[in-house]
Amino acid sequence: MVSLAIQTSTLAVTAALTGVALVAAGLWIARLISPRSFNPQKGEAYECGIPTRGVSMSQFKVGYYLYAILFLMFDVETVFLFPWAVKVRDLGADGLTAIAVFFTILVLGLVYAWRKGALAWK
Amino acid sequence: MYDFSQVTSWIHELLLTIMPEWLAVTIECVAIGLILLTVYALLALFYIYFERKVCAAFQCRLGPNRVGPFGLLQSFADMFKMLIKEIIRLKNTDRFLFALAPYLVILASMLSFAVLPWGEGMQIIDFNIGIFFLIAVSSIGVLGILLAGWSSNNKFTLIGALRSGAQMVSYELSIGLSVLTMVAFAGTMSVTGIVEAQANMWFIFSGHIPAVIAFVIYLIAGTAETNRGPFDLPEAESELTAGYHTEYSGLHFGYFYLAEYLNLFIVSGVAALLFFGGWQPLHIPGWESFNNVMAYIPPTVWFVGKAIALSFIIIWFKWTFPRLRIDQLLNLEWKYLLPINLFNLVLMVIVIVYQLHF
DSSP: OOOHHHHHHHHHHHHHHHHHHHHHHHHHHHHHHSOOOOOGGGGSOSSSSSOOOSOSSOOOOHHHHHHHHHHHHHHHHHHHHHHHHHHHHHHHHHHHHHHHHHHHHHHHHHHHHHHHTTTSOO | OOOHHHHHHHHHHHHHHHSOHHHHHHHHHHHHHHHHHHHHHHHHHHHHHHHHHHHHHHTTOOOSOSSSGGGTTHHHHHHHHHHTSOOOOOSSSOHHHHHHHHHHHHHHHHHHHHHSOOSTTOOSOOOTTHHHHHHHHHTHHHHHHHHHHHHTTOHHHHHHHHHHHHHHHHHHHHHHHHHHHHHHHHTOOOHHHHHHTTSSSOHHHHTHHHHHHHHHHHHHHHHHHTTOGGGOGGGOHHHHTTGGGTTOOHHHHHHHHHHHHHHHHHHHHHHHHHHSOTTOOOOOTTOHHHHHHHHTSOHHHHHHHHHHHHHHHHHHHHTTSOOOOHHHHHHIIIIIIHHHHHHHHHHHHHHHHTTOOO
16 A cells, blocks of 8 residues: 555646646647648738737736736745644644734735835836 | 545455556556546536526527537537647747647646545545645646747737736735635645535635635636636737637637636636535534435535536626726735735634634
8 A cells, every 4th residue: 555645646647647638639639630721821920911010029018027026925925824824723822923923024015015116007 | 425435445446356556556547537537528518508508698698509409519519610620830939838838728727627526535636735736736827828828929919928927826816815714714725624624514604704705805816817707808809819829729729718617617616615615515503404405415416516606606707897907907906805815814813713713
């Protein structure tokens, strides 16, 4: 009898392989039975009919990037909160005061970003 | 009463009597994969039909009604049509990333789909950090969407992908914090543990006000996470043609479509499991005979029923609210939902620590 962790991981790998197999097999079947025709116009970008201007893999608005950085910060801190959340019942009031410090810093981060105008879409 | 793990262990024992263990495990894994594939595909087809019928009802139309009785075979027909369409090769795409994107999107939804509990012991991936694993794998999907938009070499797809990326990444925070609130209440991250903790009463009833707030936020964030309803601006058809999957054709596009509908099921399934007891039947303390009658309904029916009911609400959103603008969308998340969510977490923890719940 293998350990539970290995068992579950095997199942997770099975599910992942199923996903990959679904796409690979489906595309293979589609390639076999779908028609094919060649036309230089077909390879053009689907934009408006006339040839596309400039490069499309270009630089983009920095606003998206800011939100991504903010997300990274908050998401990592949420990850840190998870182990505490599991044990919150056992830790009781002491755990609450301990995490309050961490939580305050987390909220201060949001307040700082807000005051700095990082959350305003310009 | 309906413990599915008895069935699986019986099959395992039976296989062990006629073959070595490695072969038995391989056969079981293949069988699990096939079952997963079948359920995944059938559910997606059902959801496409379901959504079209519900949308039709909201708009006083009939919806699909030509193929098969009540149009039931319409989505099968659509699937075959998609299969025989040409997959167009484009000139200026990044070939590798373009091909990789559907794999990532399907992988994310397949892995999170496998975590959902369909009944007692009827669950494929049962980690002791199950719900955490679910959040982790569901965020792979964002990567697929960003790659799809970037590699297509098209302005519409790039804008759609960036909007979608910003939106999904932002609302993932709300989902994470809502889940965190409920994990704190349940005291475990295991999906089985969370469901079993709700045997007597679902969390939405026993969790006091914080659970209700968490549920509402989860539902809003879930709608945004699946790029649906009022938050469908990544593929706002009036401005961006089809958003990040504009350049995909045939079955290539089909996979994005598939994942989108499955994500709707996954989001409502997770809501059902966190707030409405997963496969647990409705129990009201004190009403013994009522509880016994409810326990006779199989858990799978309970789980799928709850998930479909919640999906109905999410589809309802789509026809009730007008589409948001990108700045309104990000404001809603960062200036309203996130502070409320953080406050709600503190509220929940105070309720737990000082034993204010019943």
